[in-house]
Amino acid sequence: MQGLLSxxxxxxxxxxxxxxxxxxxxxxxxxxxGRAEKAETEVQRVRLDEPVAEILxxxxxxxxxxxxxxxxxxxxxxxxxxGKVQFTAKDGAPVKVGDAGKEREAGFNPDDVRAALEAHGxxxxxxxxxxxxxxxxxxxxxxxxxxxxxxxxxxxxVAPEFGLR
Numbered sequence: 050m051q052g053l054l055s056x057x058x059x060x061x062x063x064x065x066x067x068x069x070x071x072x073x074x075x076x077x078x079x080x081x082x083g084r085a086e087k088a089e090t091e092v093q094r095v096r097l098d099e100p101v102a103e104i105l106x107x108x109x110x111x112x113x114x115x116x117x118x119x120x121x122x123x124x125x126x127x128x129x130x131x132g133k134v135q136f137t138a139k140d141g142a143p144v145k146v147g148d149a150g151k152e153r154e155a156g157f158n159p160d161d162v163r164a165a166l167e168a169h170g171x172x173x174x175x176x177x178x179x180x181x182x183x184x185x186x187x188x189x190x191x192x193x194x195x196x197x198x199x200x201x202x203x204x205x206x207v208a209p210e211f212g213l214r
Contacts, residue, residue: 093128100134101126104159108166109175116175123169126157136162 102113109116124144129135134157138144144155146164155161163179166172 096132097126097128097134100157104157104162108159108163108177109172110177111175116172119171120166123171124165133157136165 105113105117105120121139123139125135125137125139125141127135127137136144136155136157144161144165145152146155146161146168147153155165163176166176
């Protein structure tokens, strides 16, 4: 009987040490999972979010954060296995750009993305035109630069008014 009790106590100690080890390993697993999720988030930010914001940032009259949900209803930006950004339709089908006879698959570049958005047609009210120069300033032309105004070359002497000197 004494042998069975000692064996039971020994087995209970082993169970306690194994439970402690399981708890320790679960903590390590949770920490590793947290680090992996943080790393994945950072990779997505650097490889996907920032390039998408850079490509789309100057195309719209409003901030990108207001237009991006509408874009994502129709199109998707994903990371391929090779780490490059893919521009596809929401269902995963490749986006086609170009004329009806010369359609090709759209790449992730400003011209193809703009062409796809223009072809879709739902973004015409917020999509800036291609030729926007910015700043609202007139174009820098030299038209009329050679016209001289009379008397502009000499400084005139100003006579005092009311006879004062």
